[in-house]
Amino acid sequence: MKKSIISMFAIAVTTSLMVSCGGPKSKSDRGAIAGNAAEKVYVAPGEHDSHYAFISGGFSGQLAVYGLPSGRLFRVIPVFSQDPEKGYGYSEETKPMLMTSHGLIPWGDSHHPDISQTEGSVDGRWVFINENNTPRIARISLKTFETEEIIEIPNSAGNHSSSFVTENTEYVVAGTRFAVPFPQRDMPISEMKGNFKGALTFIKVDQEHGHMDIAFQLRMPGFNYDLSHPGRGKSHGWFFFSTYNTEESNTLMEVNASQNDKDFIAAINWKKIEEYVANGGGTKIPAKYAHNTWNDDEHTAKTVMEDEVLVIEPSEVPGAIFFLPTAKSPHGCDIDPTGEYIIGNGKLAAQMTIHSFTKMLKAIEDKAFDGDAYGIPIIKFDAVNYGTLDQPGLGPLHTEFDTRGNGYTTFFISSEVVKWNIKDLKIIDRHPVYYSVGHLMIPGGNSRTPDDKYLVAMNKITKDRYLPTGPEVCQSAQLFDISGEKMELLLDFPTIGEPHYAAGIAAEKIEGNTTKIFKLDENTHPYRVTNEAETKVVREGNNVHIYMSMIRSHFSPDNIEGVKVGDKVYFHVTNLEQDYDVPHGISMIGANTSELLIMPGRTTTFTWEPKAVGVWPFYCTDFCSALHQEMQGYVRVSAKGSNTPLKYTLDGDVPGEDEEL
Amino acid sequence: MKIKILSLLTITTLFFASCGGEEKAKEVVNEVKEEVTENIEEAVEATGDMANIGIGPITSVELGDLDADLADEGKEIYKTNCTACHKFGKRYIGPALEGLLERRSPEWVMNMMLNPKEMITKDPIAMELLAEYSTQMADQQLSEDDARAILEFIRTKD
Numbered sequence: 167m168k169k170s171i172i173s174m175f176a177i178a179v180t181t182s183l184m185v186s187c188g189g190p191k192s193k194s195d196r197g198a199i200a201g202n203a204a205e206k207v208y209v210a211p212g213e214h215d216s217h218y219a220f221i222s223g224g225f226s227g228q229l230a231v232y233g234l235p236s237g238r239l240f241r242v243i244p245v246f247s248q249d250p251e252k253g254y255g256y257s258e259e260t261k262p263m264l265m266t267s268h269g270l271i272p273w274g275d276s277h278h279p280d281i282s283q284t285e286g287s288v289d290g291r292w293v294f295i296n297e298n299n300t301p302r303i304a305r306i307s308l309k310t311f312e313t314e315e316i317i318e319i320p321n322s323a324g325n326h327s328s329s330f331v332t333e334n335t336e337y338v339v340a341g342t343r344f345a346v347p348f349p350q351r352d353m354p355i356s357e358m359k360g361n362f363k364g365a366l367t368f369i370k371v372d373q374e375h376g377h378m379d380i381a382f383q384l385r386m387p388g389f390n391y392d393l394s395h396p397g398r399g400k401s402h403g404w405f406f407f408s409t410y411n412t413e414e415s416n417t418l419m420e421v422n423a424s425q426n427d428k429d430f431i432a433a434i435n436w437k438k439i440e441e442y443v444a445n446g447g448g449t450k451i452p453a454k455y456a457h458n459t460w461n462d463d464e465h466t467a468k469t470v471m472e473d474e475v476l477v478i479e480p481s482e483v484p485g486a487i488f489f490l491p492t493a494k495s496p497h498g499c500d501i502d503p504t505g506e507y508i509i510g511n512g513k514l515a516a517q518m519t520i521h522s523f524t525k526m527l528k529a530i531e532d533k534a535f536d537g538d539a540y541g542i543p544i545i546k547f548d549a550v551n552y553g554t555l556d557q558p559g560l561g562p563l564h565t566e567f568d569t570r571g572n573g574y575t576t577f578f579i580s581s582e583v584v585k586w587n588i589k590d591l592k593i594i595d596r597h598p599v600y601y602s603v604g605h606l607m608i609p610g611g612n613s614r615t616p617d618d619k620y621l622v623a624m625n626k627i628t629k630d631r632y633l634p635t636g637p638e639v640c641q642s643a644q645l646f647d648i649s650g651e652k653m654e655l656l657l658d659f660p661t662i663g664e665p666h667y668a669a670g671i672a673a674e675k676i677e678g679n680t681t682k683i684f685k686l687d688e689n690t691h692p693y694r695v696t697n698e699a700e701t702k703v704v705r706e707g708n709n710v711h712i713y714m715s716m717i718r719s720h721f722s723p724d725n726i727e728g729v730k731v732g733d734k735v736y737f738h739v740t741n742l743e744q745d746y747d748v749p750h751g752i753s754m755i756g757a758n759t760s761e762l763l764i765m766p767g768r769t770t771t772f773t774w775e776p777k778a779v780g781v782w783p784f785y786c787t788d789f790c791s792a793l794h795q796e797m798q799g800y801v802r803v804s805a806k807g808s809n810t811p812l813k814y815t816l817d818g819d820v821p822g823e824d825e826e827l
Numbered sequence: 828m829k830i831k832i833l834s835l836l837t838i839t840t841l842f843f844a845s846c847g848g849e850e851k852a853k854e855v856v857n858e859v860k861e862e863v864t865e866n867i868e869e870a871v872e873a874t875g876d877m878a879n880i881g882i883g884p885i886t887s888v889e890l891g892d893l894d895a896d897l898a899d900e901g902k903e904i905y906k907t908n909c910t911a912c913h914k915f916g917k918r919y920i921g922p923a924l925e926g927l928l929e930r931r932s933p934e935w936v937m938n939m940m941l942n943p944k945e946m947i948t949k950d951p952i953a954m955e956l957l958a959e960y961s962t963q964m965a966d967q968q969l970s971e972d973d974a975r976a977i978l979e980f981i982r983t984k985d
Contacts, residue, residue, distance in 0.1 A: 683968060686907050697906045717911040718965055720920070742911050744967040793962055817919075825914045827902060 206647060207657045209236040214677070217609050217670050219622060220279045220293050221643065224664025227274035229295055229306060234609075234620050234670065235645055237659030245304045245313045246274020246297045250760030254313075257762055258736070258771040259691075260460075262467040266300050266318050267454045275299045278329055278393075278605075278667040281308075282376070286333040286398050286614030290675035292376050294329040294338045301325030303340050303369060305376050310681045314460045317378045320453035320475055321348045321365040321385075327394040327407050327499075331371070333614065337436065338378065339396075340367040341407050345388030345414065349451060359414040360540075362388035366407060368436060377459065382443050382476045384487070386432065387540040388414050390423070393498050393564075398614050399505035401523045403437035406508050408492065408499035412539070423495070424514055430489035430544070431499055431510050433526060438486040439478060447483070448476040463690045465768050481541050488530060489539055491547045492519045493554070498564035502573065503614050507552060507588050511562040511575060518562050518575065520588065522552035553591045559584050563604060564667075566611030568618035568648060576603040576623060583623055583646070585653055597653045599644055601627040608648070609670030617672055621646040621653065624665035631658055641665055682746040684767030691769035693738030698722040699822025703814040710735045712814075716750040716764065717742040718791040721784070722821045724799030728812030731776055731805060737762075737784075740769040750797070751787030761787045776803040876930060881950050883938030884971060890933055894979055901973075901980030908967040909977065915984050920962050928985050933978055939964060940974040 209215055215233030223230055227247030231240045248255030248264070255264050255272060264270050274297035281288040292314075293306045301319035306312065319325055319340045327341030345362035347353055353361065363385050370381040389409040397404035412429045415422035442448070453475040460467045480487045493512030496519070500509045508521040526545065528534075534549035561579030568574070572594065575584050581602055585595040605624050609617040623644045631642060640660035647654040686696050695701050695715050701722045704711045710733050715722045721739075729735055741750050743766040753761040757774040764770045776782065786797035804810040814820065880886065912920035927936060931952070939946050939953060943964035946953040957963055969977070 697910045699906070699910060715911060718962060720911075722911070742907075743965060744908060744969075745965055746968075748965075791962065822910075825916055827906065827910075 203654070203656045207235040207237065207645065209233070209238070214673060216673055217617070217620065218673055218676055219607065219609070219668050219670045220281070221607075221622075221624070221661055221668040222276050222279055222295065222664070222666040223662045224277070224641070224666050225275050226663030227276050227297070228662065229276060229279055229293065230662050230665075231311065232643075232659070233673075234622070235656060237643070237645060237657050239662075241311060242662060243306055243311055243313065245295060245306065246276055246302065246316070248272045248760075251763065253760050253762040253770060253772070256760040256772065258773065259466040259769075262469040263313060263316055263458050263460065265458055265469040266302070266456045267320070267471065268300060271300055274302065276304075276663075276666070277326065279669040280330050280338070280612060281669045281671055282335040282371075283331055283333050283613055284335070286402075288610050288613055288669070288671045288675070289335075290671055290679070291335075293669060294331060296325050296328035296340060298325050298343070301328075301340065301342070303329045303338060303378065305338075305371075305378060307376070308676050309679055310462065312460070314376065314462075315378055316456075316458045317369065317380070318455035318457070319365070319367050319380070320455040321346070321350070321363075321383060321477075322367060324390075327366075327391040330395055330612065332396045332405070332436075333398045333402050335371050335373070337368045337381065337405075338371055339394055339405060340369060341391035341394050342366070343390050343392065345390060345411075348385055349453065355416050358388065358416040360388070362414070364389055364391050364409075366391060366432075366434065368405075368439075378457075380455075380472075380475055382439065382448055382478050384434065384439070384478050384480060386480060386487075387542070389430070391432070392496070395499055395501045395612060397505050397523065398501060398503065401501065401505035401508075403435060404523075405434045405436050406499050406501060407432045407434065408496040408510060409489075410495040410497075427494055428491040428547070429495055430539070431492045431496065431508060431521065432542075433488045433490055433508075435486040439483050442478070442483045442486075443476065448478045450474045451477050462684065463688055465684070465689065465691045465694075465770065485530070487542050488526070489542055489544045490521050490526065490550050491536070491544060492521070493517055498562070498575075500565040500567075500573075500612075502567050502588055503569065503616055505614070509565045509573065509575075509588075511564060513561050513563060513578070515562075516557055518555040518558055518565075520552045520554065520591070521550045525552065526550045555586060555591050555593070558586065558593060559596070564606055566606055566608040566621070567616050568608065569616055570618070574606060574608065574621055574648065574653075576606045578602055578604065578626070583621070583653060585648070595652050597646065597655060599623045599625055600631050600642075600658070601625055601629060605665070605667040607668040607670055609672065611670075617670070619647065619649050620670070621648045622668055622670070624661065624668065626664065628660075632660065643668075683744050684765060686740075686742065686744060686767045689740070689767055689769060691738075691740075693736075693771065694769040695740045695742075697742070697822075698816065701814075701816075701821045703728075703812055705812055708733050710812075712737050712739075714739045714752075715742050716740070716752065716786065716797075718748065718750075719786070719793035719797040720816070721752070721786075721797065721799045722816045723814035724816055725802075726800070726814045727802040727804075728810050729776060729801055729803050730808060730810070731779060731803060733776065735774045735776065735801070736771055737774065738769060738771045739764055741766050743767070748790060749788055750790050752784060753787050754784040754801070755782050763788060776801075779803050779805050876935075876952060877932050879950070879952060880932050880934035881936075881938030881942075881953070882945050883942030885934045885937040885941065885974075888933040888937060888975075888978070890982070893982055895983075897976050898979040898983045901976030901978065904969070904973050905977045905980050908969060908973075912962070912965065921960055921964065922956065924981060924984070926985060927981055936981070937971070937974045937978055940967075940969055940977065941971065 217234040244254035301322040305315040322342040324343030326343035348363035366384040390411040394407040411423035492510035493515035496510035498511040510519040529549035559577035645657040
């Protein structure tokens with residue numbers, strides 16, 4: 167009897183152990199999904215989502231386009247990394263987009279997408295996104311969903327507090343994470359303190375075409391600048407940057423950069439500096455940086471290597487720059503929709519710091535300063551602080567806003583999103599996320615007019631949320647409905663790379679404006695053809711230029727002879743289609759590059775250096791019609807020095823020669 | 828009309844099949860089929876392909892004196908948008924265009940240029956052509972003015 171009791175006890179213990187160690191998930195692990203969550207994210211076949219979400223591809227270097235609320239992935243826009251699927255960074259036309267002062271770099275680390283704004287609302291013209299590793303800012307067209315421009319940021323390193331826009335897209339900013347010698351020079355690392363500097367770069371955006379130009383760089387003290395956001399409404403004209411490592415340490419940073427109880431939020435009156443620049447202020451210094459622009463008529467990118475930049479010392483513009491003491495190593499630096507509250511998420515603090523813009527102006531007027539750092543006044547904490555949110559969770563990182571006076575803050579260590587009222591500094595709701603959330607996004611959440619039905623939390627750790635795929639699992643996003651008092655978890659969906667941040671916008675602001683085709687009669691590519699009669703093959707020394715066309719379902723020409731080993735063959739291929747969603751692809755056996763995927767009306771080029779004699783085939787890579795499988799051709803390659811004449815035909819004739827119009 | 832004939836066929840087939848007279852049923856079916864085919868052929872002959880204006884935005888085209896300027900304009904648009912698949916003198920990806928306006932109404936020609944996706948699924952001539960040529964006519968997103976100019980150019984070749 168006793169024995170059996172013991173056995174039963176053992177079974178009970180074992181069972182409870184098994185349950186707690188990976189048995190069936192409890193309801194709370196699933197995030198307490200409400201019964202109607204499925205309905206709220208269901209977008210019926212053929213129906214469209216209500217919102218676009220542009221989610222950073224992180225270390226993939228790209229930008230992913232999702233629909234909300236379905237969480238369906240529509241497109242990965244190549245930005246900072248080569249993408250063989252689309253030929254981006256491989257075709258002759260797109261290679262210049264990846265050019266930098268260090269040469270062509272095939273990869274980047276994309277971080278913070280931000281949509282252009284007009285009068286404080288997202289307007290659907292462009293998305294900007296920063297590259298962290300080799301500092302760059304990209305501009306992506308929301309007509310073509312293609313990268314149109316990339317500008318490198320000199321004197322910067324770890325381009326992290328970027329690429330946020332002012333409320334009329336006057337500027338997009340790029341702040342340096344690392345303090346570095348500015349300009350770069352050979353010096354001992356240990357002499358960092360006081361000698362390294364932090365560049366905050368203001369890039370002017372041309373309103374018609376979106377073209378970017380560096381207006382000025384502020385040479386700030388050598389702190390690390392982590393994140394930033396623009397003032398809006400009453401605080402329009404100011405920009406706020408969080409800092410850490412005000413200790414100016416250069417080693418074992420996880421300890422040595424966490425010594426000070428408070429770091430700063432830097433408040434920059436850019437309007438004042440703009441005036442100073444307009445009146446001839448600042449000093450031009452030599453700086454080498456690449457400026458890459460795409461042209462949709464030429465279907466080609468070009469690189470201009472710039473050679474100087476305008477630098478402003480903070481001391482030159484008194485009254486334009488102040489430091490706001492903010493609890494320990496703030497990460498996010500977020501401004502509410504009214505422009506009044508400046509929120510520092512002290513990732514190592516047990517509290518969040520909420521500053522008041524109105525108090526800040528008063529403090530500046532009253533000169534309520536507590537000394538200075540490298541000549542920049544430090545405003546007294548009490549003179550600028552609105553209040554603190556104590557013990558809100560562990561590891562606050564980022565805050566976005568609704569239109570009802572609430573903030574939503576992510577907590578990395580305690581894996582949760584907390585909803586709180588800004589004015590009352592009271593917590594309203596908290597919801598777990600799975601796991602270790604970084605950024606969050608409410609469409610228009612960085613603007614005067616958040617579109618506050620949905621919230622997307624972007625998580626760094628995924629672990630057991632999906633079917634396992636070996637040691638590497640996807641990172642993920644979680645969609646919440648925030649229209650009610652309580653946040654409601656609706657959906658998990660996987661993301662590409664690391665979803666650092668995202669920007670969302672109502673679909674109606676974009677969907678009617680997207681480009682469907684490129685018009686052939688507007689194509690000014692130097693190797694374009696507008697009809698088959700113009701297709702030809704031209705030899706220039708060892709370079710062979712094929713002016714080729716494609717249409718459902720043949721290439722012209724499709725039989726080419728007279729190419730020789732040692733030649734460099736340029737396939738300049740024009741898609742003659744003028745219909746929506748009829749791209750064609752092309753690939754050549756043995757070509758040391760990717761395929762091309764060519765949109766209707768576009769001309770794109772790849773190169774092939776044949777290494778052996780033979781008859782080598784090429785074909786269309788994108789299923790285009792019932793006769794796609796027939797869309798193919800041959801190139802005959804003869805020995806170096808052979809006399810095989812150059813010949814190109816389609817159906818036995820030189821294209822266009824059989825019929826004069 | 829077509830539906831009625833088909834229904835009749837089905838009923839007849841069912842009737843004979845159910846009575847076990849399979850051979851007889853086949854004979855009757857064949858007779859009905861022949862009759863139907865004759866009727867359709869007669870109907871087509873009576874109206875003619877030239878009476879078919881196709882399906883699309885164009886319901887009537889007035890062909891006046893040849894407008895040489897419009898034809899020149901049409902030639903350029905034709906070169907860019909049509910020559911990858913059409914020649915006048917010979918069958919290419921699509922049919923040879925020589926004598927086109929003797930076989931097809933100008934409305935049909937323009938509708939085929941402007942609305943090929945619907946034409947190849949609903950218009951009897953276009954459906955027959957798709958079956959013969961396999962490749963569907965590309966929609967080159969032409970405007971009505973473009974299509975009219977191309978039509979004028981085609982007139983110069985007739």
